[in-house]
Amino acid sequence: MNYQLLYQILSTIDPSRTISQVANQLYLSQPYISQVISKSEKKYQVKIVNRSSLPIELTEAGKQLLEDLERLINDQAILQQNLSPYQLDSGNNIRIGITPIWISNLVSPVLKELQQEFPKTNFEIRQIFTSNESKKMLETRSIDIFWGSMLYIDHFISRPLYRSQACIIIPKNHPLYKSGVQELPFSQKIVTALNHSKMISLTKNSVFQSIIDHYFEDEKISLNKTMEVNSYIGAASLAIQGLGISIVLTDVLPYLDKTQEFNIVKIPKSALNLDVGISIHKDSSEKVKKVAERIYSTICRKLR
Structure with a gap:
């Protein structure tokens, strides 16, 4: 089993x-x-x-x-x-943890370059849903490399790649919804009007959700969390079906049902620290460090 x-x-x-x-x-x-x-x-x-x-x-x-x-x-x-130091050919297996929504756009070209540079290495991709889960998996060496939220921990090495952007999903049945246009410009007026709205949130162990919660607390906005899910796409999909607003990463937008009517409001990147990077344990092998460096340089090149 x-x-x-x-x-x-x-x-x-x-x-x-x-x-x-x-x-x-x-x-x-x-x-x-x-x-x-x-x-x-x-x-x-x-x-x-x-x-x-x-x-x-x-x-x-x-x-x-x-x-x-x-x-x-x-x-x-x-x-x-505990057994990893004694495993035969352990350096030929590299486990990379990554948030699922990034799999389709950048991972494929990155893996192609890794296979070319490290032809004898087996790369295992593992989906990770929360930063807390990634911390535990790096600690226990269940993964070797994490591509996702920056991990600010002393015994990890994290290198920033880019800053993600969050957006508010506003369903058709919300008072703020406007027909005939998908994206609404961000304004303090919109943020204030969200007060007491029903919300589909990510689970409590999500660092992203904690950042969102602190942002609205600072803005003195109270949101009514009626449901929690452990997936950005799941939260956004439930939101556009009218179950409440949701705040997710803009990376999610291409995966949403285009036949549904909803608005999006992009929150300025300067308002939220959503930095994405490559993280490894400080005690990682030289092979892991080389692979992590290759992933980092490849992504930076692709994003230019």
């Missing part, structure tokens, strides 16, 4: 209303998610998800299983870290 997959599914249950929403957030099919849950319930002889309620929820057994899976995965990561 894939314990990592089961853990991701169960940890996504809480902020979701349906199995379909869980599937959308994990980029998997709904039947497959249901199959994994059913097989797990058969294996452990307990009911782990209450699918008859709306929203769906973990049973007490499901909560216990989630807790135990997290402990198991952490123990496996520590075991892997």
Whole structure:
């Protein structure tokens, strides 16, 4: 059984209303998610998800299983870290953690150059949804390199690449919505008018969401978080369906349903520190450092 997959599914249950929403957030099919849950319930002889309620929820057994899976995965990561110095040909495998929304535009050309320069190296790409998750995975050496939010930690080396931009998704049923145009100019008036709006937010362990929360707190704006998801695309998709506003990265916009009517308001880059970079552990091998440097230089060249 894939314990990592089961853990991701169960940890996504809480902020979701349906199995379909869980599937959308994990980029998997709904039947497959249901199959994994059913097989797990058969294996452990307990009911782990209450699918008859709306929203769906973990049973007490499901909560216990989630807790135990997290402990198991952490123990496996520590075991892997402890044995890594003794592994044969460990330098021929490089694990790169990356936020899913960047996979389609820059990763492909970067990987092509890596394969050309390091033809005997196997590159494994792992999707990471939050910066907190990336910190843990770098700590335990579950990944070698992280491409995402800058990690300001003493024993990590992080090099800035560019600053991402956030935008506000305004659905058709919101008072601020204007037909006939997609992008509205940013203004303090719009920010103020968002007060008490329903909001689809990212989960509490998202550094991005923490930055957004602090921004609105400083602006004395109170938002009503009615739902939490662990996916930028999932949050934006729910927003354009009228479930509330959402604040996501502009990288998400190409993935949204163009048939839906909604507005976007781009928040000035100077207002939010959303720096993206390449991070590695200070004690990384020379091979990892060379690969990280190559990724960094390639991205910088592609962005010129």
